[in-house]
Amino acid sequence: MTRGLSDLTWPRRTERLLLRPPQRADLPAVLAYRSDPEVARWLTAVATEEEEISGRFLVSGTALVVERDREVVGDVMLQVGDGWAQREVADRARRTQAELGWVVAPAHQGQGYAVEAVRELVTIAFALGVRRVEAGSFAENVVSRRVMEKVGLRQEGHFVRESLHRDGTWRDGVTYALLADEWDVVGPTHLISQGCSAEHPRRRPHGQHKVLLHEVAATLQANVRHRLTHEPVHLVTGQRPPDDLVPPVAGQRGRPVRPGHELPTRRASSRSRPGERK
The missing domain is CATH 3.40.630.30 (Gcn5-related N-acetyltransferase (GNAT))
Structure with a gap:
């Protein structure tokens, strides 16, 4: 109950x-x-x-x-x-x-x-x-x-x-x-x-971000190569890719954060409810 x-x-x-x-x-x-x-x-x-x-x-x-x-x-x-x-x-x-x-x-x-x-x-x-x-x-x-x-x-x-x-x-x-x-x-x-800090549970300890970014970059590069050449790809987790395979980090293109409160407005349920709104 x-x-x-x-x-x-x-x-x-x-x-x-x-x-x-x-x-x-x-x-x-x-x-x-x-x-x-x-x-x-x-x-x-x-x-x-x-x-x-x-x-x-x-x-x-x-x-x-x-x-x-x-x-x-x-x-x-x-x-x-x-x-x-x-x-x-x-x-x-x-x-x-x-x-x-x-x-x-x-x-x-x-x-x-x-x-x-x-x-x-x-x-x-x-x-x-x-x-x-x-x-x-x-x-x-x-x-x-x-x-x-x-x-x-x-x-x-x-x-x-x-x-x-x-x-x-x-x-x-x-x-x-x-x-x-x-x-x-x-x-x-x-x-x-899993190695995240207690103060910021979504953040990993300093230094681990670069390793994760390298792994993501290597995976993206491998996927592109596979799509273009159909070459089999074998990646080793934690292996740093060559410098020329690491793509530049793109700038964030989202809306700028405006100062203001942090209260979500009440929404209708994500499930369709014919004729009913919260």
Whole structure:
């Protein structure tokens, strides 16, 4: 049976952060960063008064405050819901998945707090008993997409001009997700055992990046040679390719990262639900 946030022991601590249920005294700080224009541009709803957010934060039971050294640096959301199911088995899909959201105050962005907090949020979600977590954002919200990817979520959908922004434009949206049994594979413990650092579970120790790049370069070169000549290719993992086979690293052509919050906008499920939208 899936539990709720109130069933857990609080607070929850990470290496640098503390996650706990919100209190009324937190509302001024939360309102201050959520009403910032660069934060509000991605939010589902913009609050202008404390009472507008008090219900969602103090009553809903889905919000948590993120602290660093007793200062509120952001907040996260974990909302348990039903998975999609055919009618005959709908009861088995109740409260089997959770939607995630997060905001980091502009003054505290760029320090990895979102990744650290969301990683703990995923751990909490699976501790509650859900089988799947998902998060979504406007496709242009590059910061949030990077957070989801660093945590280990997989992109499952890209929806073309299906989200209406408050500025009147229809924009692309994306959905990321992860299953509970996959968290055992991509979670911090497994990554550290594979040679990644504890502080940055997705990063390998210094010096290993070059080896990996050489292996990728050798594989690409071999594939090209095989396609052109059909020459059998035999590669040895870890072998450095000749310097003339290492292609230059291309510049990143993605959209520039804009300053702003890191809260994914609520998305519809990646599974088609005729006549139903979240």
